[in-house]
Amino acid sequence: MRTPPARPGPRIDLHAHSTASDGTLTPAELVRAAAGAGLDVLAITDHDTTAGWAPALAALPRGLSLVRGAEISCIWAGVTPAVSLHLLAYLFDPDDPALAAELTRMRAGREVRAERIVDLLRADGIEVSWAEVLAGAGGGAVGRPHIAAALIRAGLVATTNEAFGPRWLGERYRIMKEDLDVFRAVELVRAAGGVPVFAHPRASRRGPTVPDELIAALAGAGLAGLEADHEDHSPAERAHVRGLAADLGLLVTGSSDFHGTHKTVRLGAFTTDPQAYERIVAESSGVTGVATG
């Protein structure tokens, strides 16, 4: 006898971007799209900002739970050149002075870096303007996808992915930004009552990744989990991350890292098990909690 299909559990996507950083849907459009995609839980995790939280909350559709988070731009300086990496932080206090000051500093560093990239492009005779890039970011945290969009509008590349190739933002015009030491980031997120999860730790096509020993050291320093299921991980890399998490007692997440039309991935393309989600909520002591529409 065939067993009937299991009743689907809640669908939980813990990593998505809005126009508060380099996504293309506003926070309100993002939560509506999440509900439309059949998600039960969505985390809004814009780069280095919490500016999307209030408008996402105000538009929260009935039945959708919103996890307020951010994706913090970090570096590990244990090798030269330093490796950049992303730390997801969930349910932290957005008014924690130390963490908020670092996020403000990093957003300012993003502007400096993006303007320098535009200067480099212009020095090579490439007609992109800083005013246009800044306008494209619409007041959100400026990122390379906004420069990619300007390159597309200028007809120089066809896709965001092409703009991240070695001829463009991936290498020739690549400039590091003023990111946060990853150990300090873990400490600040925990001190603000948040729960830190290492985003796409094996995403090697974006540049060098960190060794497993560093992840073990971060686990000792307060890291809660690893994002295993992500479009930038191969099946073997996902399995490796799961194994590492099991060895280190870390939780694992899966998420879309949705960016609207700046990427092709869809909301809910990867999801997180309810047990891991519940652990994140239980470990948080941020003032905010999960909001339900």
Ligand code: AMP
């Ligand atoms: P930034 O934070 O300004 O350094 O820009 C990095 C962001 O660009 C990442 O968070 C991704 O959202 C995006 N990105 C990186 N590589 C690619 C790619 N190959 N295609 C599309 N988006 C990318």
Ligand code: ZN
């Ligand atoms: Zn991004």
Ligand code: FE
């Ligand atoms: Fe990321």
Ligand code: FE
């Ligand atoms: Fe992301």
